[in-house]
Amino acid sequence: MATAAFDGKKAGPARRAGTFTIIIYAAQFFFGGWFLAHGLNYWLEFFPQPHGSSPISRELIMALIHSGLFDIVKGVEVLTGILLLLDLFVPLAIVLAVPVALSIAHLNMVENDDLFSRVTAIVIMALIALIAIGRLSRFLPMLAMRVEAPSLDGLRAFFSRPFR
Amino acid sequence: MRPLTHALAIIAGIAAPVAVTFWTTSAAGPRSKAHYAAVEQRVLTTREVIEGFEKMGIDERKPKEAILTYFSPDVIDHDPTVKGDRQSIIDYLDKRDWSSGVPRRTVRNIVVEGDLGVVHHHIIRKPGEKGIAAVDIFRVKDGKVVEHWDVLQPIPENSINRNGMF
Numbered sequence: 001m002a003t004a005a006f007d008g009k010k011a012g013p014a015r016r017a018g019t020f021t022i023i024i025y026a027a028q029f030f031f032g033g034w035f036l037a038h039g040l041n042y043w044l045e046f047f048p049q050p051h052g053s054s055p056i057s058r059e060l061i062m063a064l065i066h067s068g069l070f071d072i073v074k075g076v077e078v079l080t081g082i083l084l085l086l087d088l089f090v091p092l093a094i095v096l097a098v099p100v101a102l103s104i105a106h107l108n109m110v111e112n113d114d115l116f117s118r119v120t121a122i123v124i125m126a127l128i129a130l131i132a133i134g135r136l137s138r139f140l141p142m143l144a145m146r147v148e149a150p151s152l153d154g155l156r157a158f159f160s161r162p163f164r
Numbered sequence: 165m166r167p168l169t170h171a172l173a174i175i176a177g178i179a180a181p182v183a184v185t186f187w188t189t190s191a192a193g194p195r196s197k198a199h200y201a202a203v204e205q206r207v208l209t210t211r212e213v214i215e216g217f218e219k220m221g222i223d224e225r226k227p228k229e230a231i232l233t234y235f236s237p238d239v240i241d242h243d244p245t246v247k248g249d250r251q252s253i254i255d256y257l258d259k260r261d262w263s264s265g266v267p268r269r270t271v272r273n274i275v276v277e278g279d280l281g282v283v284h285h286h287i288i289r290k291p292g293e294k295g296i297a298a299v300d301i302f303r304v305k306d307g308k309v310v311e312h313w314d315v316l317q318p319i320p321e322n323s324i325n326r327n328g329m330f
Contacts, residue, residue, distance in 0.1 A: 028177075029176065030181060033174075033176075033178035033182070034181035047182075047186060047189050048189045048195075050204075052203065053199070053203055055207040058203060116194035
């Protein structure tokens with residue numbers, strides 16, 4: 001999984017790749033810890049849990065809570081946090097985390113009106129972008145403009161070797 | 165990744181954002197209790213602001229705190245007995261003796277339409293007097309009173325009206 005440079009075995013040109021890997025891992029573990037802590041905080045309340053930093057974000061969060069959707073959002077945060085920290089199913093975790101991260105970024109950037117919120121929005125999108133760039137090869141197949149006709153091949157492959 | 169490195173990365177990955185969160189939610193942080201209290205106030209409805217002001221200012225006899233809590237620093241007051249800014253309202257209310265059981269107030273009606281709220285009430289400012297039939301009008305924005313008018317009519321000792329003023 002890790003490069004040789006990350007394991008401290010090589011120097012020279014490989015060090016650049018190692019530095020890149022370390023940066024990506026740092027983003028991944030920080031993001032994973034962030035999502036896990038804030039996801040669990042919804043139920044366990046380690047730290048104060050206010051409902052938004054502006055009237056509109058508060059309205060949205062209250063609507064999510066009252067509709068039960070916030071449990072799903074927080075569940076996704078916990079799940080993706082665990083996956084990123086365990087370094088398992090990272091591409092799947094990224095896909096799951098993007099809608100939540102995008103919502104958090106939008107609320108902080110557009111609805112809240114303070115510097116800390118804007119920094120939060122930029123940081124969260126930068127982190128998810130970094131993690132995704134680090135695993136970009138896993139997402140490149142999705143960028144195919146034209147694909148084959150629908151078939152059961154994928155389903156067969158999934159059940160024959162689901163978790164490689 | 166080596167197991168030890170991975171374990172340390174997990175610990176650091178959890179500790180770093182948690183530490184940041186504890187700082188941001190501390191009294192010195194940008195997400196302090198004071199910050200969220202301000203947000204909570206900004207979402208108050210016109211009625212909640214007016215009722216909160218009346219409760220704190222009159223019922224709990226804390227007029228200065230009520231003005232500071234519920235009136236915008238830039239409030240415009242049209243009451244002819246004050247200069248019209250927030251400090252002048254505080255000064256006016258501070259001169260009153262709040263220890264003798266008056267002023268006493270009985271709310272008769274509260275009408276709210278959008279950002280405007282109207283309180284129709286009976287105020288007794290001095291012990292033994294019949295008091296005043298009062299109408300206070302408040303304009304509320306972002307959880308704060310931004311403009312205030314009042315119309316006061318002393319209740320006469322003798323009146324030909326059998327219905328009384330309330």
